């Protein structure tokens with residue numbers, strides 16, 4: 333959708349801000365450009381809407397060389413969000429949001445309706461905020477108006493230059509979450525500039541790591557974190573990249589352990605025999621509908637009173653239900669490993685159950701399996717293979 337072909341930008345004073353850049357952003361893809369201050373990110377972005385002209389090379393938008401397109405017409409196809417939002421102070425939120433439809437000559441009722449729809453979409457109630465002026469909004473609300481305004485004429489492409497840079501970290505994370513949700517329905521082609529690697533990792537389908545006018549690496553977040561292409565990238569993503577990577581590595585079936593599975597209405601002595609045979613200290617307990625109920629520990633199954641006959645007074649054999657405990661820690665397949673880790677800590681659990689998308693139990697993730705999953709995914713990225721093709725050598729094998 334957006335293609336840079338050997339693009340160089342040299343400013344009149346001799347500064348080469350962008351050097352022989354080739355990069356492609358696919359339709360519906362969100363690419364983050366990340367790098368330290370002054371490395372050429374903004375220059376790259378501004379060449380797309382012709383606020384800056386390249387010195388050499390060309391930029392194609394949807395197969396068309398943008399140097400042949402009238403800049404004003406071009407900008408109507410490209411939403412632009414910047415850090416200093418640039419709202420008109422004497423216009424209301426509704427009027428600000430409707431700026432591009434206004435320039436495009438839409439009738440008043442239509443553009444107001446569109447602006448109200450967009451405000452709703454970015455989480456601002458138009459009835460409450462529509463008639464306010466920008467200085468009656470918080471920083472986070474102003475950024476939302478900036479995003480709504482950029483989307484108003486439904487452009488296929490969005491350029492976002494540190495759009496959430498001026499707000500505090502909590503609001504920022506909130507805006508990122510909202511924007512991801514929005515993007516999952518709108519599927520815009522987005523070029524997103526940030527100097528914050530966490531933001532780049534969180535938002536990008538792919539990340540272009542910039543170092544001094546050149547791309548050092550252009551890969552999905554997990555690969556940038558797990559297999560940095562150069563020492564510069566490794567340094568930029570930071571020493572804690574293993575931790576960051578936890579948030580972009582999904583739980584896969586092959587990561588899971590298969591403990592014994594018993595049902596609530598199974599006789600307890602059968603469950604006990606099963607656990608003994610398999611040398612397991614606990615079993616996963618499912619209900620009649622095969623949904624996760626909880627777990628049964630070997631100790632509970634062995635406890636006095638857990639014999640084959642019920643000693644509690646009611647008749648019938650003792651079942652798993654009499655000694656099972658509820659388990660709240662579970663996650664769907666595909667959740668990030670970080671969520672699994674945090675869930676284990678939150679529930680003080682040595683494992684968490686993993687369910688498929690139909691809520692069926694598929695296995696459990698333990699801390700050692702989590703560690704293996706991370707190592708395997710790093711190896712897979714380094715060797716460009718899938719995660720289940722990686723054989724790990726562990727301390728026990730040596």
Ligand SMILES: Nc1ncnc2c1ncn2[C@@H]1O[C@H](COP(=O)(O)OP(=O)(O)OP(=O)(O)O)[C@@H](O)[C@H]1O
Pocket residue numbers: 343344345347348349367368369370371372373374375376527
């Ligand atoms: N108009 C200009 N004339 C001369 N040099 C410029 C001009 N604009 C930018 N530069 C230089 O080009 C380089 C890249 O600037 P650019 O603004 O693209 O970087 P950036 O990565 O977006 O930085 P930041 O994160 O600080 O905004 C810098 O060295 C900058 O000083």
